Amino acid sequence: MSYLETLKMKKVGFLFAFIVVFFSVGFSQPVSRAIRTPEYRDLQKRLCTGWNTWYNHSFTSHVLLPEGFSINLCVARPGLWETGFLREMYKGSKSLPRPEEVRPGLRSDDGSYTSVEVKFKDEVLEIQSAVDGDDQLILVTPVKPGKNQLIVEAGLPWDREGLIGVEANSLVGKFAARTITVHLTEDPIKDGYVVSYNPHLTVPLSHEVGIYTGKTRTLTELKNTIAKSRAVQQKRMDSYGKLSEAFKAMQTILAWNTIYDAPNNRAITPVSRFWNHSWGGFVLFDWDTYFASYMCSMFNKELAYANAIEITKAITPDGFIPNYQAPFGVTSWDRSQPPVGSYVIYEIYKKYKEKWLLDEVYDELLTWNRWWPKARDVKGYLAFGSNNVPDSLRTIDKHNIQAAKYESLDNSPLYDDIPFNPVTHTMDLADVSLMSYYVMDCDALAKIADALGKKSDVKELHNRSKLYAKRLATMWDEKEGVFLNKRLDTGEKSHRIAPNNFYPMLAKVCTQQQAEIMMKNFYFNPAKFYGEYVIPSISRDDSAYKDNSYWRGRVWAPMNFLVYLGMRNYNLPEARKDLVQKSMNLLMKSWNENRAVFENYNSTTGRGDDKPSADPFYHWGALLGFMSFIEEGYMDPVPSLKENSKK
Numbered sequence: 001m002s003y004l005e006t007l008k009m010k011k012v013g014f015l016f017a018f019i020v021v022f023f024s025v026g027f028s029q030p031v032s033r034a035i036r037t038p039e040y041r042d043l044q045k046r047l048c049t050g051w052n053t054w055y056n057h058s059f060t061s062h063v064l065l066p067e068g069f070s071i072n073l074c075v076a077r078p079g080l081w082e083t084g085f086l087r088e089m090y091k092g093s094k095s096l097p098r099p100e101e102v103r104p105g106l107r108s109d110d111g112s113y114t115s116v117e118v119k120f121k122d123e124v125l126e127i128q129s130a131v132d133g134d135d136q137l138i139l140v141t142p143v144k145p146g147k148n149q150l151i152v153e154a155g156l157p158w159d160r161e162g163l164i165g166v167e168a169n170s171l172v173g174k175f176a177a178r179t180i181t182v183h184l185t186e187d188p189i190k191d192g193y194v195v196s197y198n199p200h201l202t203v204p205l206s207h208e209v210g211i212y213t214g215k216t217r218t219l220t221e222l223k224n225t226i227a228k229s230r231a232v233q234q235k236r237m238d239s240y241g242k243l244s245e246a247f248k249a250m251q252t253i254l255a256w257n258t259i260y261d262a263p264n265n266r267a268i269t270p271v272s273r274f275w276n277h278s279w280g281g282f283v284l285f286d287w288d289t290y291f292a293s294y295m296c297s298m299f300n301k302e303l304a305y306a307n308a309i310e311i312t313k314a315i316t317p318d319g320f321i322p323n324y325q326a327p328f329g330v331t332s333w334d335r336s337q338p339p340v341g342s343y344v345i346y347e348i349y350k351k352y353k354e355k356w357l358l359d360e361v362y363d364e365l366l367t368w369n370r371w372w373p374k375a376r377d378v379k380g381y382l383a384f385g386s387n388n389v390p391d392s393l394r395t396i397d398k399h400n401i402q403a404a405k406y407e408s409l410d411n412s413p414l415y416d417d418i419p420f421n422p423v424t425h426t427m428d429l430a431d432v433s434l435m436s437y438y439v440m441d442c443d444a445l446a447k448i449a450d451a452l453g454k455k456s457d458v459k460e461l462h463n464r465s466k467l468y469a470k471r472l473a474t475m476w477d478e479k480e481g482v483f484l485n486k487r488l489d490t491g492e493k494s495h496r497i498a499p500n501n502f503y504p505m506l507a508k509v510c511t512q513q514q515a516e517i518m519m520k521n522f523y524f525n526p527a528k529f530y531g532e533y534v535i536p537s538i539s540r541d542d543s544a545y546k547d548n549s550y551w552r553g554r555v556w557a558p559m560n561f562l563v564y565l566g567m568r569n570y571n572l573p574e575a576r577k578d579l580v581q582k583s584m585n586l587l588m589k590s591w592n593e594n595r596a597v598f599e600n601y602n603s604t605t606g607r608g609d610d611k612p613s614a615d616p617f618y619h620w621g622a623l624l625g626f627m628s629f630i631e632e633g634y635m636d637p638v639p640s641l642k643e644n645s646k647k
Contacts, residue, residue: 059118065260109303142207150209293311297348311325334387404420519574527540555603
């Protein structure tokens with residue numbers, strides 16, 4: 001007899017409402033991934049336990065794992081049910097308007113403390129939560145008394161098994177191992193017109209209300225516990241001194257965008273909740289996720305490992321990390337994205353010195369590294385492309401010039417008028433950036449192979465690095481004073497300049513003199529890239545710059561970050577200091593205004609909310625601030641681990 005059948009045999013005394021949700025024998029949406037190490041299985045088990053903001057579809061849903069029991073906070077305006085019921089709460093912007101305005105506040109990585117401010121129908125609420133042992137505590141504070149009501153729903157997302165309902169003046173969740181009861185610090189009211197199909201409690205938002213599980217608490221006791229948790233997090237922020245607000249921006253966006261992917265029983269940090277929603281549950285992009293992992297590694301090793309491993313495990317049967325992975329088999333089976341994974345993972349390894357991480361991902365990284373010359377080498381150069389794969393694999397825009405652009409920079413003017421070659425499956429363009437990424441990948445992966453004692457692989461990787469580095473060096477144009485892309489069909493050089501043209505610094509291919517020339521002629525040149533906001537994604541004197549659309553003139557954090565990493569390989573103190581400071585200024589501009597971290601920014605005004613194609617809470621925007629933390633030594637090896645590695 002199942003647990004649910006046992007419950008039905010007993011008179012559990014549910015009043016008013018109950019919902020039964022059955023757990024299916026298996027999810028139909030899992031992705032295939034080969035996990036090798038027990039360390040990683042244990043890591044994900046630790047991450048996927050306890051209370052957190054796990055549910056993608058609202059910042060104000062608090063979920064307990066492994067049960068999957070949720071406390072969903074909704075807001076309603078009586079008499080306006082068509083437009084006055086707010087269940088899902090996201091971070092919007094002027095260009096991506098929402099009926100609510102969400103201002104994320106101080107929070108922990110693990111959900112032990114969270115805070116968020118929500119404005120709806122001209123009324124403002126502050127919502128805080130804290131974990132006390134196994135119990136969840138939530139405090140909802142109206143900034144001023146208003147007409148809205150708070151609807152506290154019980155939920156069972158992800159088809160979890162259990163019973164939820166209303167019992168007396170409490171919400172109840174009954175599960176195989178325990179029963180969870182949700183209480184309020186005041187008696188709820190009855191409102192038969194509330195637009196909610198879930199078991200729920202309703203209270204007017206005329207004053208503070210506490211919501212809690214476990215033992216009985218007064219409002220004062222609940223507030224005191226939450227205040228103590230807040231103080232712990234504030235102390236953590238303050239420990240970063242002059243960078244405390246920048247740390248809050250980076251840590252906050254990564255923590256709020258971390259969700260639970262139930263079919264795969266994993267915690268992941270996709271780019272944003274908006275993107276997850278539109279892709280049917282989650283979406284992991286290639287280099288975006290590696291950059292998220294890199295940032296997480298500064299303050300949360302386990303989240304860093306989880307994201308680096310999960311995107312690496314998304315490798316396709318053809319042998320490459322895909323552009324994207326989403327539910328229901330939606331994967332870019334035809335194309336990859338810039339290979340930054342080996343570099344990021346080696347940097348994380350340098351910090352923590354745990355070889356099991358390398359064991360977990362090495363085979364996939366090596367397979368991916370070998371794939372590039374096999375699939376994207378044309379006449380000894382590397383070019384972005386798109387494989388010709390069957391439509392049954394659900395690819396999007398496959399085997400054409402747009403798909404090849406998606407492997408790199410979507411709508412970049414660098415690729416305007418470049419033909420697609422259906423025979424080589426690539427653009428007819430030898431790409432400076434891809435050549436640079438690849439040499440960097442070979443060098444980083446060789447270091448990983450060396451750490452694992454794989455000597456023959458080290459030799460193989462060094463040989464490929466030297467081969468493509470030598471070819472990349474020939475792409476320097478003495479007259480222009482920069483590395484130029486080259487047409488593979490005509491042999492002509494492309495004179496369109498983007499930050500990508502600086503990337504040979506990543507590969508350590510250019511000389512010190514060449515690096516200085518590029519900084520003088522291009523970075524510090526107001527007609528090219530220089531200005532209050534840098535670095536635009538195409539030169540300011542390019543005809544496409546005025547488009548101010550995605551990669552056509554806007555500032556992108558990953559571009560700034562990659563140029564910064566390249567600068568670190570050379571003696572360029574003035575340019576490096578300038579880029580780091582201006583990047584930080586750009587990040588803090590929108591963060592201080594309304595707690596936004598944008599996917600991209602206007603390179604003239606510094607605003608992100610002028611375009612709907614700039615997601616207002618996209619995690620890689622925080623790379624603009626991450627540079628400052630690297631400069632201050634926060635990515636240096638953990639002392640204790642560094643000492644242990646020497647023994």
